[in-house]
Amino acid sequence: MNTIVNLSVDSQGLYDITHKVGEALSDNTLNEGLVTLFIRHTSASLLIQENADPAARGDLERWLNRLVPEEDPLYTHVEEGPDDMPAHIKAALTATSLSIPLLDGRLALGTWQGIFLWEHRHHPGTRQLVVNVLG
Amino acid sequence: MNTIVNLSVDSQGLYDITHKVGEALSDNTLNEGLVTLFIRHTSASLLIQENADPAARGDLERWLNRLVPEEDPLYTHVEEGPDDMPAHIKAALTATSLSIPLLDGRLALGTWQGIFLWEHRHHPGTRQLVVNVLG
């Protein structure tokens, strides 16, 4: 029912993990059900977004970086580096869990929807995702 | 277990879909369970919000339009019209999936909670929602 997926990420940005989630579901025999993704971190998050034009993802990243800049004098939690507090805020504004129905044995994503890990730190290392299937 | 609901929307704004979700559950016989809503688009999203005063919804829309305006020089993804990139950003800041428990055979919404489709484009057409029930 649960699969843990380790995601290797080396810098800030949006990573398309749609195929990784599909791999975690490769043994699934359910036609209908619910897939829930849960990221076990507070400075990275999940996003379903447009999978076609990379410019849209670039704009999303630059927009959020402008809304939540580093070096904001408001921050007092600064011991873990200038990218840490912005990362927590960005994670709070986006999703830690996402649920996607299974239809005919496949994720019910729309034509233009991809699943993304949104990494908010500059030097993150490995991120853990739990893929839960219920039916 | 899954029902696809087609929602006809003609302009930007918040649409109360609480009764549409209720209709999709009209054959439900479960007393306790979980209902998950999933919208198959990247420029519209889901919101649970106050269902009483329309002024609250108007303020929400105008606030988000001010935070994420059209014609921002930051945008490079502009081929699909001036409302497209703001729509992706607004969708990223709100919900693509929502889960609501079933209590005594009914959605466990609070007294003032309604379920809304938040359409972020000006001329959207039909939007697809998947209503998943587990128990």
Next chain:
Amino acid sequence: MNTIVNLSVDSQGLYDITHKVGEALSDNTLNEGLVTLFIRHTSASLLIQENADPAARGDLERWLNRLVPEEDPLYTHVEEGPDDMPAHIKAALTATSLSIPLLDGRLALGTWQGIFLWEHRHHPGTRQLVVNVLG
């Protein structure tokens, strides 16, 4: 399958409810499953965030209060007090429902993840949370 948890909150802020959710799961015998939290209000929300440094939570609160201030002339929904409309906006930008897998009978939270009620009003009273377990 569903447990209703009443949370007594007396002011705006982030409340760590991880142990309260754990108590609601104390009769659980499932090794693997899915726990969904749903808050039945439109001026409070749910957040999974860093549970270690209280300064991070303080920064989050002050950052969101700066983004969504009281006394914004944009607001027309003002009858319920100056903190009401900002509370609805803050709730719209964060989560009304969260789903967390069960792994080995325990919530699959990462090391630094706590579950928080984010109260957006100054004098809220009691908040209701529904804890749903599926497996």
